[in-house]
Amino acid sequence: MSESIHVAVGIIVNPAGEILLAQRADHRDQGGLWEFPGGKVEAGETVAQALARELLEEVGITVSHSEPLIRIPHDYADRTVVLEVHEVRAFSGEPRGREGQPVRWVAPEQLSDVAMPAANRPIVNAVRLPAECLITPPLDSDEQWLSVLKKSLHQGVRLVQLRLKELAAERVDALTRKALALCHAHDCRVLLNADPQQFAHLPVDGFHLPAGALSRYPARPVAEGRWLSASIHNRAELVQAARLGVDLGFVAPVQATATHPDATPLGWAGFKELAAAAPFPVYALGGMQRHDVTLARQYGGQGIAGIRLFVEGED
Ligand SMILES: Nc1nc2c([nH]c(=O)n2[C@@H]2O[C@H](COP(=O)(O)OP(=O)(O)OP(=O)(O)O)[C@@H](O)[C@H]2O)c(=O)[nH]1
Ligand SMILES: [Mg+2]
Numbered sequence: 001m002s003e004s005i006h007v008a009v010g011i012i013v014n015p016a017g018e019i020l021l022a023q024r025a026d027h028r029d030q031g032g033l034w035e036f037p038g039g040k041v042e043a044g045e046t047v048a049q050a051l052a053r054e055l056l057e058e059v060g061i062t063v064s065h066s067e068p069l070i071r072i073p074h075d076y077a078d079r080t081v082v083l084e085v086h087e088v089r090a091f092s093g094e095p096r097g098r099e100g101q102p103v104r105w106v107a108p109e110q111l112s113d114v115a116m117p118a119a120n121r122p123i124v125n126a127v128r129l130p131a132e133c134l135i136t137p138p139l140d141s142d143e144q145w146l147s148v149l150k151k152s153l154h155q156g157v158r159l160v161q162l163r164l165k166e167l168a169a170e171r172v173d174a175l176t177r178k179a180l181a182l183c184h185a186h187d188c189r190v191l192l193n194a195d196p197q198q199f200a201h202l203p204v205d206g207f208h209l210p211a212g213a214l215s216r217y218p219a220r221p222v223a224e225g226r227w228l229s230a231s232i233h234n235r236a237e238l239v240q241a242a243r244l245g246v247d248l249g250f251v252a253p254v255q256a257t258a259t260h261p262d263a264t265p266l267g268w269a270g271f272k273e274l275a276a277a278a279p280f281p282v283y284a285l286g287g288m289q290r291h292d293v294t295l296a297r298q299y300g301g302q303g304i305a306g307i308r309l310f311v312e313g314e315d
Contacts, residue, residue: 004073004080008051009038011069011087011127012061012095018105019127020095021114022059030117036085037095037103047084055088060098064090070126070281071300074119085123125247126281130158131293131303133250133283134310139164142175149179152310153186161191161208161229161250161305169198176202191229196221206247214240232274232282233263242279249278250305253286259307260286268299275300 012020021034037058041050052063066086073082097103106114111124134157139145149160162179164172176192180203183190189205196207206227209217214230214237221244222228229248230241241249253263254271265286266274275282281302284292288304296304 004082006041006047006050007038007081007083008041008047008054009036009083009085009123010051010055010063010066011036011085011123012055012059012091013087013089014105016105018107019111020059021104021106022097023102025099025101032115034114034116035120036123041084047086051086051088055091058098058101059095059103061088061091061093061095063088064092066090068297068300070123070302071276072119072122072279073277074279076118081119083119083123085126122247122280126302129248129281129302131297132157132290132309133159133161133303133305135161135250135285135305135307136163136179137307139167139175142178145175146178146182148311149182153182153188155310157310158186158188159191160188161193162204163193165193172199173202176204180204189227191227196228208250209244209246211237211240214244217244220245231285232278233266235274235277238274238278246280248280248302249282250285251275251278251282251301252284254284255287257286268295271296271301272299 020037022037023034024030026032037055038051039054041047048066051066055061055063066088069085069087071084095103108128111127134152136145137148160183162176164175172194180190191206191208192199192204193208206229207222208229211231211233220228228246229250230246232238232241232249232251251271251274253260253265256265271284283303283305284296284301285305288306288309290309293304
């Protein structure tokens with residue numbers, strides 16, 4: 001296969017939080033599909049420069065600032081692209097299709113319903129996911145566990161992985177339902193770390209697979225309408241997760257943690273390498289503090305995850 005094509009892709013966000021889409025002309029590759037404006041990075045250009053040039057050419061806006069969101073390598077049958085996706089919130093000018101292409105603003109939650117190129121699926125996931133994820137602490141008592149959840153919701157958490165290891169199925173069922181009522185009242189999504197088939201009846205937003213479970217499934221064990229996440233510690237697990245079509249990953253341990261003292265940390269360099277190879281958004285996990293979100297984004301991550309992120313001194 002020839003060298004990969006680097007493409008600068010812009011997630012242009014308006015003050016209402018909507019995202020700009022443009023329709024590709026029928027005669028081009030991926031004709032008729034909707035895309036995020038952008039185009040090929042030319043020799044000697046940085047991604048930010050290419051993005052600013054393309055967005056002026058294609059939709060007539062002047063970018064004042066852009067931030068990296070995600071980097072997606074994707075193999076199409078005839079070529080390999082690497083989409084370098086940046087978020088653009090600071091710009092001037094009213095976007096319009098300068099090449100005659102229709103453009104429209106779409107709310108993040110509606111993006112999954114729009115026909116887009118195959119490489120865009122993880123981009124849409126990255127746009128829809130927050131920068132922080134709570135993983136619930138070990139269960140001492142139901143009250144303590146639910147109180148950590150409540151405090152975290154008040155502090156703004158919008159994605160939670162429920163970790164209810166070694167509990168009887170009825171207990172998992174009951175606690176998940178309690179957690180769901182709290183989380184959904186705060187517009188927070190819930191991923192249940194448990195067998196997706198056994199707990200398919202629960203109205204959770206998705207399921208999380210521990211790394212050891214990845215090889216157990218011949219195919220994605222969760223319907224497309226629900227999220228599927230996975231724990232990843234190395235390249236081999238990343239490949240397994242990609243094979244199952246997971247929507248997001250938790251890469252760990254980035255730093256040393258009290259909960260896993262024997263694991264060798266990946267460090268930010270190791271995290272960056274896995275994040276760059278992941279065809280889905282990944283959270284940095286292990287020894288994270290809330291201010292690490294900036295580093296995680298800088299190293300190609302969606303953000304950070306942790307048990308002690310929101311409530312100091314618990315667990
Ligand atoms: N701009 C853009 N390109 C995308 C997206 N998704 C995706 O797979 N691509 C792929 O990225 C590649 C390059 O993008 P492009 O066609 O916009 O490049 P360009 O503006 O420089 O076009 P040109 O070569 O006609 O001048 C295409 O193969 C396209 O299919 C997307 O959301 N936005
Ligand atoms: Mg283009």
